[in-house]
Amino acid sequence: MTQLPAILVTxxxxxxxxxxxxxxxxxxxxxxxxxxxxxxAADAVVSEIKAAGGRATAIRGDISHPARVKxxxxxxxxxxxxxxxxxxxxxxxxxxxRVEDQTQAALEALFAxxxxxxxxxxxxxxxxxxxxxxxxxxxxxxxxxxxxxxxxLSGLVPYAATKxxxxxxxTGLANEVAREGIRVNAVAPGMxxxxxATEEMRQAASRGGIPMGRIGEAEEIAQAVLWLLSPxxxxxxxTVVTVSGGR
Numbered sequence: 001m002t003q004l005p006a007i008l009v010t011x012x013x014x015x016x017x018x019x020x021x022x023x024x025x026x027x028x029x030x031x032x033x034x035x036x037x038x039x040x041a042a043d044a045v046v047s048e049i050k051a052a053g054g055r056a057t058a059i060r061g062d063i064s065h066p067a068r069v070k071x072x073x074x075x076x077x078x079x080x081x082x083x084x085x086x087x088x089x090x091x092x093x094x095x096x097x098r099v100e101d102q103t104q105a106a107l108e109a110l111f112a113x114x115x116x117x118x119x120x121x122x123x124x125x126x127x128x129x130x131x132x133x134x135x136x137x138x139x140x141x142x143x144x145x146x147x148x149x150x151x152x153l154s155g156l157v158p159y160a161a162t163k164x165x166x167x168x169x170x171t172g173l174a175n176e177v178a179r180e181g182i183r184v185n186a187v188a189p190g191m192x193x194x195x196x197a198t199e200e201m202r203q204a205a206s207r208g209g210i211p212m213g214r215i216g217e218a219e220e221i222a223q224a225v226l227w228l229l230s231p232x233x234x235x236x237x238x239t240v241v242t243v244s245g246g247r
Contacts, residue, residue: 005084005138006030007229008076010063010121013042015194016143017089019218020225021045025054027226032076032083033058034090055080063090063117073124084138085229086125088118088166091143096155107158114162115169118142122173122184130180137181139229142170143221144188146244163188167240174238183237185228190244191215211246 007024011017012033021031022045031049033056035042042058049056057079061072077083094110095102122140129138145163147153152160167186174184193215224241227233 004029005082005136006032006076006080007085007087008032008034008073008083008121008125009087009089010034010117011036011090012087013038013045013058016189016192016218016221017087018045019222020087020089021056022049023219023222023226024229025049025056026052027230028054029085029229030055030080032056032072032080034063034072034076035060036062036090063121064112066120066123069117069120069124073128077128082136083125083128084136086121086138086140087225087229088121088140088142090117091162093156093159094162095158098155099157102158110158111162111165114159115165118166119169122169126173126177126180126182129182130177132180135181138183139233140173140182140184141225141228142166142184142186143225144170144186144240146188146190146242146247148188150247170240171238178237183228183233185233185236185238186240187221187224187228188240188242188244189216189221190242190247192221193217209247210244214245216243216245 007029009021012021013035021033025031033042033045046056046058059075061068091114095106129135144166147160148163148167170186224243
């Protein structure tokens with residue numbers, strides 16, 4: 001049986017990231033659970049995966065710093081072997097405030113994680129997976145949001161802007177590395193039941209009219225990520241898969 005490649009999931013300790021890690025591991029992928037602060041949550045995900053017979057390791061690293069990203073990848077490969085897939089899931093909603101009330105510090109922190117972090121991690125993945133660099137190819141999945149298309153809820157417009165950037169980056173990078181064995185896609189969730197979804201946000205989404213009449217579950221987002229990473233999506237690149245209940 002062919003050994004599946006290790007997948008690095010940024011922000012893998014909670015919410016959608018944790019669901020992705022658990023689902024990938026249940027399908028035989030060795031999983032790197034990257035986290036920034038919550039070691040306890042990351043260790044819990046790893047323990048759950050190992051208890052079910054999977055392979056996983058937790059690696060701390062702030063993805064908004066290129067040098068730390070390099071260390072995360074190096075430590076990941078030392079623990080689980082060559083990285084064959086990256087899920088750029090780590091993100092933050094930033095300061096919940098109207099545009100005119102946003103601060104420079106809040107905007108810089110938001111873009112540092114959601115945009116720069118996504119690019120830094122993709123850079124390192126390409127350096128290791130691209131056939132042009134001696135790699136074996138692989139797949140990258142960036143986590144976007146329907147906010148990229150809808151403009152975001154009131155108070156979260158800069159967050160929507162970061163996700164618009166992620167989708168543009170997805171298309172451009174996909175074109176750039178398409179002949180180097182790397183597929184690059186994105187998943188755009190709608191409102192999802194995680195700790196990032198406040199009650200106010202849930203109510204606003206409900207009032208906005210989700211055709212299916214409910215918010216999504218993290219496991220439903222994870223299923224789309226699994227498919228995009230798998231050989232079943234071998235002819236899919238530069239695509240954004242929307243998982244939003246029709247919104």
